[in-house]
Amino acid sequence: MRVIQSLRRLQVWRCRMGQQNPRIGFVPTMGALHEGHLSLMRRARKECDLVVVSIFVNPLQFGPAEDLGRYPRTFQADRKACEQAGVDLIFFPQVKDLYPSTFQTSVVVKQLTQRWEGEIRPTHFQGVTTVVTKLLNLVGPHRAYFGQKDYQQYIVIKQLVEDLSLPVTIIRCPTVREADGLAMSSRNRYLGATERELATVLYRALSAGKKAITDGVRSGKKIQQNMMRLCKKHPELSIDYFTVCHPLTLEPLTRVDREAVLLGALRIGKVRLIDNIFAFLGSA
């Protein structure tokens, strides 16, 4: 009999107990798949023996005034796209199966969900962390792939996995953009032609913030103003937030003297868009 005190060593032991199971890569999605999702699937395809994609529009992560009802559902196209990306299995559950009437459990990540998206969408992250925990338990993947576009979501899920010791590695993949810089998103299809053109301002604003940092601006406030300036030219836009923050804690930086992540969120009419970019210092 052995006694183990360290979590790490327990995990190593548990791992050794398993046989050579196939390596499973998992891409959780809400469907309405675009190039961003497909890049996750291709990455998983390269790194794993089996690729599982879930398609589930998760009601728990939508607020009561949000777009759950009109969220795009395009299963036949999604299925074809998965097939072409070499996916082995699509998990496509029904709401009543994932959340039966007796369902009453939530998974809550506290501090990291207070700011930014969490402030504007108060129940959003609890819905995300609950469904992601459940999907990870069901699929049992070795690796799960998330896009950087939802950067706060990625950070929250990393924390969740660490805190609950979920036996999975979370992989962050680069944001995929349209030719004009707009981050790909299932919600982009809500945009009318004029709105679509206007939408590029989000990435341009973030890029302006990054340029300010490269140009030597160090004040968080000034960098933030730099990003907002571009947006304020367009009264049709409403800004939710722009911020320069620490890439792990997501706390706003008063002074930028190492890596930072620039987060932005705005609304064009009824459509809400988010995006982010990293800014590095010193290595340039």
Next chain:
Amino acid sequence: MRVIQSLRRLQVWRCRMGQQNPRIGFVPTMGALHEGHLSLMRRARKECDLVVVSIFVNPLQFGPAEDLGRYPRTFQADRKACEQAGVDLIFFPQVKDLYPSTFQTSVVVKQLTQRWEGEIRPTHFQGVTTVVTKLLNLVGPHRAYFGQKDYQQYIVIKQLVEDLSLPVTIIRCPTVREADGLAMSSRNRYLGATERELATVLYRALSAGKKAITDGVRSGKKIQQNMMRLCKKHPELSIDYFTVCHPLTLEPLTRVDREAVLLGALRIGKVRLIDNIFAFLGSA
């Protein structure tokens, strides 16, 4: 490529993907092991290839005024007892490893934790469900064993496992009792000689409730009064609750016409004791 919609079938698929791993049985404990714990280990020993016991006094499940500091810690004796019960591995983590300073995630089961223990110990079940989720993720058992003595805890954990689709079967094992009926508990060792004698009233009260049901009493209120009557003879006791309730929802029954569970909790001085018994109808 396959498409699966049903959770059950996904689980079956996931299962088939694994090779013949050893069956792991898991007994989570807070140490201070007694015959109750040992009966769980023996059951696991019979049913599984490997038996894992965790020993961890979980601070999250103690209230600020509770007995975390003086909770008995008897690792050397526990280790010997595990050895004799044929345990393969003890997981004995440190608080700082299970809950590092960045830890910020909770698992919450809502309705089932409102009443009874949850009402008297408001943060207790959140602490239990959080640590149990984490331990199950770390150990990855096929089966986890819980004593009936903490009946509400068992029901809450069943719900947790169902709601989060944790890949484990929860097994309820009978309460182990002293010769005079007192349910075994690590907290019994707090009892002085006079208190120890008095403590038997809890099981006697529950048994009186069960007898009332067997004798044909159907009113939940009357059965409850039957249980309380015995305790009220002893002013040294303070009753937390006695109730007749539904064995799955834990809602109090106004009329007993099927199975019921009788729950009781009381305090003798600083020591808090809980216990429960089933009452069946019709099959007698």
